[in-house]
Amino acid sequence: MAPGTPDWLLERIILGELPSAPLAAARARLEREPGGAARLARLEADARRTLERHPPAAVAAEVARRDHRARVLAEATRRAESQGWHGLSLSVPVAASLALLFMSAPEEQPEPSASPVPLVVMLDTVRIKGPPRLRVHRQGAGEPELLDEQARARRGDVLQLSYVSGGRRHGVVVSVDGRGAVTLHHPATLAGSTELGPGDAVPLAHAYELDDAPDFERFLFVTSDGPLDVSTVLEAARVLARQPSEARTRSLPLPDTLGQTSFTLEKVR
Known part of the structure; x- marks a missing residue:
């Protein structure tokens, strides 16, 4: 049996990140797969729920606030710029990408917490790894x-x-x-x-x-x-x-x- 559509391709379908012809072919393939359309519908619903909890405007405002704080640390700012987060303005597709990232994040967090870490916390700052x-x-x-x-x-x-x-x-x-x-x-x-x-x-x-x-x-x-x-x-x-x-x-x-x-x-x- 041919393997089903991988999750990463499902995400790209939802985000509209494929050219029109490959996108149409991927959707047609899903229609032929047993349970393919249902998988896509579930992932779309999960993305919508996540975006409802973290609206694009709110995510953008929080990222901007934290980016402003990071300016105090010049090197951290340069690192942030090199990774594309500096001065970030989120459109709906980008926010959807962040939502999918949040949905696929592992359950285990670096620090104990009584509740799941919100998306905006995951975007807090660029991590500076190494010893104290x-x-x-x-x-x-x-x-x-x-x-x-x-x-x-x-x-x-x-x-x-x-x-x-x-x-x-x-x-x-x-x-x-x-x-x-x-x-x-x-x-x-x-x-x-x-x-x-x-x-x-x-x-x-x-x-x-x-x-x-x-x-x-x-x-x-x-x-x-x-x-x-x-x-x-x-x-x-x-x-x-x-x-x-x-x-x-x-x-x-x-x-x-x-x-x-x-x-x-x-x-x-």
């Missing part, structure tokens, strides 16, 4: 500037820190500078939650202005699968800061079970 790490943008009159490791920075520079959790659920962000000062960045207070937010490249709640401390500013990101004791991380940072010759490069004196990464800026006058 920090990203630093310098704010200015124009678009925020994504800084590289060892980039030069000056007194008065306003920095926006973001973290990529890399699958870790908890984290603490501190910094040490060339004067031996230690600053807590995440959580905002000793009593705050160390839980990391969902998604990728999550910006911290507050920007940070560099002072006149010389030589360097080093940000350290400590991660764990369980809650962290913020005061313990801070004390480890103070111990490291008291050793200027090692504060630039050495890890915090913490258990090996905790993950650590850092981002260092060179201070110039």
